[in-house]
Amino acid sequence: MTLVRAAPIATVAVLVLPVAAGLAGTLLPAFDYLPAIGGHTLGLDAWRRLIDYPGFGSSLRLTLTVGLVTPLVALALAVCVAAWACERRAWKRFTMAVTPLLATPHSAMAIGLAFLLAPSGWIARAVSPWLTGWEVPPDVGTVNDPHGVALAIGLLVKEVPYLVLMIAGAQEQVRVRESLAMARTLGYDRVTAWVKVILPQIYPQIRLPVLAVLVFSLSVVDVALILGPGNPPPLAVLAVRWFADVDIAFYFPGAAAAVLVALIAAFAVAAWRALEGGVARFGERWIARGGRTGMTPGAAAAASMAAGLLALGVAALAGMALWSVATQWRFPHAWPDGIGLAGWARRVGELAAPTLTTLGVGVAATLVALALVVGCLEGEVRNRGRGALPPGLLYLPLLVPQIAFLFGAQVLLVRTGIDGTFGAVILAHLVFVLPYLYLSLADPWRALDPRFARAAAALGAGPVRVLWRIKLPLLRRPVLIACAVGFAVSVGQYLATLFAGNGRVATLTTEAVTLASGADRRVIGAYATAQAILPWLAFAAAVLVPSRRRGDA
Amino acid sequence: MSDGGPLELVDITIGLPGRVLVDCLCVTVAAGECVTVMGPSGCGKSSLLAYVAGTLEAAFAARGTVRIAGRDVTGLPPERRRAGILFQDDLLFPHLSVAGNLAFALPPSVRDRAERQRRVEAVLAELGLAGYGPRSPGTLSGGQRARVALMRTLLAQPQALLLDEPFNKLDAALRDDVRRFVFAHAAQRRLPVLLVTHDAADALAAGGRVVELGGGPSPGDATSRPEISQGH
Structure with a gap:
């Protein structure tokens, strides 16, 4: 089958080429070289302009604090949740409850959180005026605060559930029950046993997701636009702002800012790896000391913090949906003054186009990614496990800051004349949909008992027939879930849509982020809700489609 | 004991x-x-x-x-x-060395690091595995692993x-x-x-x-x- 032979090559091309070419395309203008707009000689002018920007120091500090502290806190919370909840029923419930939060696009979640945390937000309304005495929203910076606290919260609400699910997946590869039983009969309490026995075994498997979280926190744009400070913003937002400036001369310092983000990310990843080594050496000695108790209170406290974040996320989504159906909601009323679908009815027209675009791009990117992933996995299984894509390669687009290569990639798209087309946007989404879809489908695909295929082949079925009639039906649910993951990733893409679409392809996400800064909350709420509903529906469909056999997981 | x-x-x-x-x-x-x-x-x-x-x-x-x-x-x-237990599988922890597995079981009441190390080495010597401490459990033979697993369980001073x-x-x-x-x-x-x-x-x-x-x-x-x- 040609697909099987072509898929790995195409997959590697999709993962590597845009990143490599895009990085080069960002690097050159960062050193003043972009002939198309008059940069003919290499130089450091772009960097000078970046450093001369009045808010540069604050931008840099903000990027570093939010980008480094958030992943550390996210990992600590996720680890504590797992340690505290292991072998409790709460664990299963928690991992189930986080799926809708994870499926929600970052920007929709950020909008919901802004509605919740703002001085005029739901929380303030719930306690006003009876507790606070506020008849008008107070003048305090609870979102867009200069230290990026709201931004960090916005990131944590998504990152903690993500890491928890990664830990849950990694635990499947380790003999958790038996190892914990052994450690506990040796005198270790549950939490300590998990931290000393399970965590070191699973960490290698969650390392790449953790690094992806690190890079994402350092370079996030959409959440920062909604929850982060505007002046000065984090470096990645600064870069986007300059790229979008009408004065194209700002391309140069914009590229320099993007390259700086990439450099910071590279150093952060290297520093994190060094830290891992130190922690591992310290951990070895710590474990050898034989301490068996004492971590439970801390883990329980952290787990309740994580549960609080989860509740914040759920409340944010509820508030966002509530705003979309509110006819009027005056401060400080705790509930809307009226509820109805009139607002939705009025906005059906304007929502229709971006919804269709979002759907079309998402479905197309998901189907292309699915074909490539199935081709890769088929090839791998037929080669008896050889030729598996290295995980580092799959994570490449997630380990390089988007801002650092999407700008350069756009320059290339402009040169080839396909920028601003649907095809370009689908291609840009594919870069991010592909790794997630692959990571979601690879384990179930590899776990499928090869004897089914062999039995079918022995009955005379060719490989194509085996794929269509045996494997895909048997793997129907994992395939559908992987597609839902891919689709959700596509729906959430902000920067990729913005750059590849060159501002001409509007999805629910780009519209919602654009509106978030100023429009009526009822309008923003409708966009954000529509944006969140699409991936939820995809997941619901994947989970609710009946299995072929009863008792299927 | x-x-x-x-x-x-x-x-x-x-x-x-x-x-x-x-x-x-x-x-x-x-x-x-x-x-x-x-x-x-x-x-x-x-x-x-x-x-x-x-x-x-x-x-x-x-x-x-x-x-x-x-x-x-x-x-x-x-x-x-x-209650110390031994399973069909030795369940030696793969992320710890042989010595690390034994030290894991040694009660924390033995505080001194040198003393802990000495006790672990004594056990290894008793098993004929002197010098095997830094190795990964995966490098041991089945019989060696079974013996290390037993000693690990006993080091925790079980009463059954x-x-x-x-x-x-x-x-x-x-x-x-x-x-x-x-x-x-x-x-x-x-x-x-x-x-x-x-x-x-x-x-x-x-x-x-x-x-x-x-x-x-x-x-x-x-x-x-x-x-x-x-x-x-």
Whole structure:
């Protein structure tokens, strides 16, 4: 089958080429070289302009604090949740409850959180005026605060559930029950046993997701636009702002800012790896000391913090949906003054186009990614496990800051004349949909008992027939879930849509982020809700489609 | 080292929904004695050990009293029961070295790092594994791993030893050696030992009383009363 032979090559091309070419395309203008707009000689002018920007120091500090502290806190919370909840029923419930939060696009979640945390937000309304005495929203910076606290919260609400699910997946590869039983009969309490026995075994498997979280926190744009400070913003937002400036001369310092983000990310990843080594050496000695108790209170406290974040996320989504159906909601009323679908009815027209675009791009990117992933996995299984894509390669687009290569990639798209087309946007989404879809489908695909295929082949079925009639039906649910993951990733893409679409392809996400800064909350709420509903529906469909056999997981 | 008390199981009943695995079992294992529980796979003998150790899964319904060295440990979490256990698999932790695995079990009351290291090295020397400390458990042979696993369990100073078919996966040639090694160490520490197995040779080597468990796990067979027979 040609697909099987072509898929790995195409997959590697999709993962590597845009990143490599895009990085080069960002690097050159960062050193003043972009002939198309008059940069003919290499130089450091772009960097000078970046450093001369009045808010540069604050931008840099903000990027570093939010980008480094958030992943550390996210990992600590996720680890504590797992340690505290292991072998409790709460664990299963928690991992189930986080799926809708994870499926929600970052920007929709950020909008919901802004509605919740703002001085005029739901929380303030719930306690006003009876507790606070506020008849008008107070003048305090609870979102867009200069230290990026709201931004960090916005990131944590998504990152903690993500890491928890990664830990849950990694635990499947380790003999958790038996190892914990052994450690506990040796005198270790549950939490300590998990931290000393399970965590070191699973960490290698969650390392790449953790690094992806690190890079994402350092370079996030959409959440920062909604929850982060505007002046000065984090470096990645600064870069986007300059790229979008009408004065194209700002391309140069914009590229320099993007390259700086990439450099910071590279150093952060290297520093994190060094830290891992130190922690591992310290951990070895710590474990050898034989301490068996004492971590439970801390883990329980952290787990309740994580549960609080989860509740914040759920409340944010509820508030966002509530705003979309509110006819009027005056401060400080705790509930809307009226509820109805009139607002939705009025906005059906304007929502229709971006919804269709979002759907079309998402479905197309998901189907292309699915074909490539199935081709890769088929090839791998037929080669008896050889030729598996290295995980580092799959994570490449997630380990390089988007801002650092999407700008350069756009320059290339402009040169080839396909920028601003649907095809370009689908291609840009594919870069991010592909790794997630692959990571979601690879384990179930590899776990499928090869004897089914062999039995079918022995009955005379060719490989194509085996794929269509045996494997895909048997793997129907994992395939559908992987597609839902891919689709959700596509729906959430902000920067990729913005750059590849060159501002001409509007999805629910780009519209919602654009509106978030100023429009009526009822309008923003409708966009954000529509944006969140699409991936939820995809997941619901994947989970609710009946299995072929009863008792299927 | 041991307090020399017995392991007492009083009226232990374990079941799954619709199925009784262990029905009103009463056994007292004296210090230094080994009692073997025999039965086919699925009869609930591993569940019995898990119940004694405190690690039985929530899906099982179980009741009955467990006393170790006179202490009622029935309601205690596994970490406070001081019941050491060995499984079919040695479950040496792959992320720790051989010495790390042993140090893991050494009580934290031994505070001094040099002293901890000395004790671990003494155990390794006793096993004929001097110098193997820094190695990964994966590099050891099956027999070496089984011995390290036993010593790890004993280093935690248990007051009872539970053996869940620990010789099952060993080569026939090794099995006798390892068995002798385990029983010798348990006897030397005067531990009460509860062994579950489906291999009559294990029971023979243990040399103590034998409890037959379950004629078969057929659903609805709610009266798998254990019969106690005299061993060799």
